[in-house]
Amino acid sequence: MSDLYRSILRPVLFSGVKADPEFLHSQVMRSLSWLNSPQQTWLRSQLNRLYRYESPQLSQTLWGLNFPNPIGLAAGFDKDGVATNVLPSFGFGHIEVGTVTFYAQSGNPQPRLFRLVEDLAVLNRMGFNNQGAEALQARLQNRMTGIPIGINLGKSKITPLESAAEDYLGSFRLLKSLGDYFVVNVSSPNTPGLRSLQATDQLEPILSALQTENQSEKPLLIKIAPDLEAEDISAIVKLAQQYRLDGIIATNTTIRRDGLKTQMIRGKSIQEEAGGISGAPVKARSTEVIRLIWQQTQGSLPIIGVGGVFSAEDAWEKITAGASLIQIYTGWIYEGPTMVKRILQGLEEKLQRSGFDDLTSAIGSAHPVTR
Numbered sequence: 001m002s003d004l005y006r007s008i009l010r011p012v013l014f015s016g017v018k019a020d021p022e023f024l025h026s027q028v029m030r031s032l033s034w035l036n037s038p039q040q041t042w043l044r045s046q047l048n049r050l051y052r053y054e055s056p057q058l059s060q061t062l063w064g065l066n067f068p069n070p071i072g073l074a075a076g077f078d079k080d081g082v083a084t085n086v087l088p089s090f091g092f093g094h095i096e097v098g099t100v101t102f103y104a105q106s107g108n109p110q111p112r113l114f115r116l117v118e119d120l121a122v123l124n125r126m127g128f129n130n131q132g133a134e135a136l137q138a139r140l141q142n143r144m145t146g147i148p149i150g151i152n153l154g155k156s157k158i159t160p161l162e163s164a165a166e167d168y169l170g171s172f173r174l175l176k177s178l179g180d181y182f183v184v185n186v187s188s189p190n191t192p193g194l195r196s197l198q199a200t201d202q203l204e205p206i207l208s209a210l211q212t213e214n215q216s217e218k219p220l221l222i223k224i225a226p227d228l229e230a231e232d233i234s235a236i237v238k239l240a241q242q243y244r245l246d247g248i249i250a251t252n253t254t255i256r257r258d259g260l261k262t263q264m265i266r267g268k269s270i271q272e273e274a275g276g277i278s279g280a281p282v283k284a285r286s287t288e289v290i291r292l293i294w295q296q297t298q299g300s301l302p303i304i305g306v307g308g309v310f311s312a313e314d315a316w317e318k319i320t321a322g323a324s325l326i327q328i329y330t331g332w333i334y335e336g337p338t339m340v341k342r343i344l345q346g347l348e349e350k351l352q353r354s355g356f357d358d359l360t361s362a363i364g365s366a367h368p369v370t371r
C-alpha cells in the first residue's frame with residue numbers, strides 16, 4: 001500500500017498542471033473534511049482498519065492525557081480543525097491544529113508553498129492563513145475524537161508586536177475549554193517579527209498573561225525555531241521553567257538554506273525565496289535542539305520532537321535524544337498514509353532490540369547516565 005502511494009500516486013500528484021502543492025493540499029483538506037462529518041463513521045472505520053496500529057507498549061500518559069502512540073500530526077496541516085475526527089484514522093496518536101490567530105487572516109500572497117523533491121523538503125511562507133479563533137471554537141464543539149488535540153496559537157498579523165500578549169490571550173480564552181494542550185508559537189518565520197518574541201523580555205509578558213488565565217488547567221507548551229543559538233535556547237528553557245510551562249516543541253521550520261540540492265525555484269535562486277524549510281534538511285538540527293533541552297533539564301520538561309521524521313529510525317533518534325512525543329508534517333506528504341503505522345511497527349522493534357519494556361524508558365536514553 002505504501003509502495004502504491006510512492007510509486008504511483010505520489011508521482012501523479014507531484015507532477016502535471018494540477019500539481020501546485022497548495023491546490024493539492026486544499027483538495028486533500030476538502031476530502032478530509034467530507035470524511036470528517038458525523039455521517040462518515042463507516043468510512044472512518046475502514047480507514048482505521050487500514051492505517052491504525054494499536055500498541056500498548058507505545059502508549060503513554062503525559063500531562064494526564066492518554067497518548068495511544070507517540071506519533072502526532074504537526075501544526076500547519078489542519079490549521080482550521082476541519083479534520084480532527086478523521087485524522088486519527090490515519091494512525092496518529094495526537095493532532096495539533098492551527099496555527100490559529102485571534103483574527104481571521106488570508107496569509108501571504110501565492111505561490112507560497114513549494115516542494116524541494118531532491119531534498120525531501122518543503123519550503124513554505126503561508127503566513128498563518130486561517131479562519132480565526134472564533135471559527136475554530138465553533139468547529140471544535142463538534143469534536144468526536146478521543147485522542148489528544150493540541151491547539152497552536154499565533155499572533156495575528158495586524159496586531160502590533162507590543163500587543164502580542166493580548167492577541168494570544170484572546171485566542172486562548174476562546175479555545176481554552178476545547179483543546180487538550182496549547183502551544184505558544186513564536187517560531188514561524190512567516191509573520192514579520194514573530195520570532196523576535198522568542199527573546200525572553202518579549203516572551204515573558206505573553207507567558208505571564210497566558211499562565212494567569214490558565215491557572216494550570218491546561219498543559220501549555222512553547223514551539224521554538226531550529227535557528228536559535230544554544231544560549232537563546234537555554235534562556236527559553238529557563239523561562240519555561242520559571243513560568244511552569246509543560247513542555248517545549250522543537251522545532252519549527254528553518255530559514256537556513258545551506259546544504260540544499262535544490263538551487264532554483266521557478267527560475268529564482270532558493271536564497272531569494274522567503275520562507276521556512278521543513279523535512280530532511282531540518283532533521284539533524286531539530287534533534288540537536290532536543291538534545292540540548294534534555295541535557296539542560298535532565299528530562300524534567302517534556303519535549304515534542306518535530307523536524308524531518310520519515311522513518312522509525314528518525315523517530316527513535318529523537319526519542320532517545322529526549323523527545324516524549326514526535327510530530328510529522330513533511331514526511332507524511334512524501335511517504336503517504338501508511339507512514340504512521342510503519343513507524344509504530346518500527347518503534348516496537350527498536351524497543352524490543354534495545355531491551356526496553358516501554359517507550360517511556362527509552363526517552364532520553366542516548367544521554368550518558370549522570371549521577
Ligand SMILES: Cc1cc2nc3c(=O)[nH]c(=O)nc-3n(C[C@H](O)[C@H](O)[C@H](O)COP(=O)(O)O)c2cc1C
Nearest residue numbers: 074075076099124251252278279307308328329330
Ligand atoms: C506547509 C507547512 C505549514 C506549516 N504551518 C505551521 C503552522 O501554522 N504552525 C506551526 O507551528 N508550524 C507550522 N509548520 C511547521 C511544522 O509544524 C513543523 O514544525 C515543521 O514542518 C518541521 O517538521 P517536518 O519536517 O516534519 O515538516 C508548517 C510546515 C509546513 C510544511
